[in-house]
Amino acid sequence: MRRLALVADTHTYQAGLPRLLAFFQSRGLTDLACLGDCPPEPFRPWLDSPRHRLYWVYDFYGPELPEATASGMGLKIPGNVFIAHTRALVWTHFKDEIHAYLDGPASGRAPLMLCHGHTHVPSLTHYKPPVYRLLYINDALHPREFRPRQACIGLEADTCYLLVPGAFTLEEGRYPAFSFAVLDLAARRVAMVSLTGLEGLEELELFGK
Numbered sequence: 001m002r003r004l005a006l007v008a009d010t011h012t013y014q015a016g017l018p019r020l021l022a023f024f025q026s027r028g029l030t031d032l033a034c035l036g037d038c039p040p041e042p043f044r045p046w047l048d049s050p051r052h053r054l055y056w057v058y059d060f061y062g063p064e065l066p067e068a069t070a071s072g073m074g075l076k077i078p079g080n081v082f083i084a085h086t087r088a089l090v091w092t093h094f095k096d097e098i099h100a101y102l103d104g105p106a107s108g109r110a111p112l113m114l115c116h117g118h119t120h121v122p123s124l125t126h127y128k129p130p131v132y133r134l135l136y137i138n139d140a141l142h143p144r145e146f147r148p149r150q151a152c153i154g155l156e157a158d159t160c161y162l163l164v165p166g167a168f169t170l171e172e173g174r175y176p177a178f179s180f181a182v183l184d185l186a187a188r189r190v191a192m193v194s195l196t197g198l199e200g201l202e203e204l205e206l207f208g209k
Helices: 017-026 041-048 087-103
Strands: 003-007 031-034 053-057 070-072 074-077 081-084 112-115 123-128 131-137 149-154 160-164 177-184 189-195
Touching: 017 041, 031 041, 031 074, 041 053, 053 074, 053 081, 070 074, 074 087, 081 087, 087 112, 087 160, 131 149
Parallel strands: 003 031, 031 053, 053 070, 081 112, 112 160
Antiparallel strands: 003 177, 074 081, 123 131, 123 160, 149 189, 177 189
């Protein structure tokens, strides 16, 4: 696996998801992780291609997707990537693996990526106990003040990161907030993308030309 797309918290919104999945496919992405609070129906077409893999996590209330490549409340994905819907579930399922990584000697290991949804706020945090260092965030005090933003951030070896792609949703009563992330595992970098509309999605460059 070279690259992994991350989507979370679509909730009842479905209209823009075929467009997002088409964008991923046009960029040669074959691996997609849904980090909870996503209805299965819009994502099932992703599995129509035998080349595609779909990693599906859910919380105590579901929804589940048994036909996904892998499905559960916490999943380990090749490339040192651990996913769950909430940070608490990441720690519940992978506490021993996380401590083993943090206590291990620096040797050029691939970064440890702890990815979750739920907060709706796109962010990337460097974690070295007991310190959290925020590297990226796209938040707004009032939802109507949410602004589009894009960044490509390099990832260091022997380092633990907390990654939240944000929500890709437009539910009733919410302001537009279409966020997602793409992990480039081979190049050790992540693209963080937040849009307030899907115009121009097809021309978007994830990692620059």
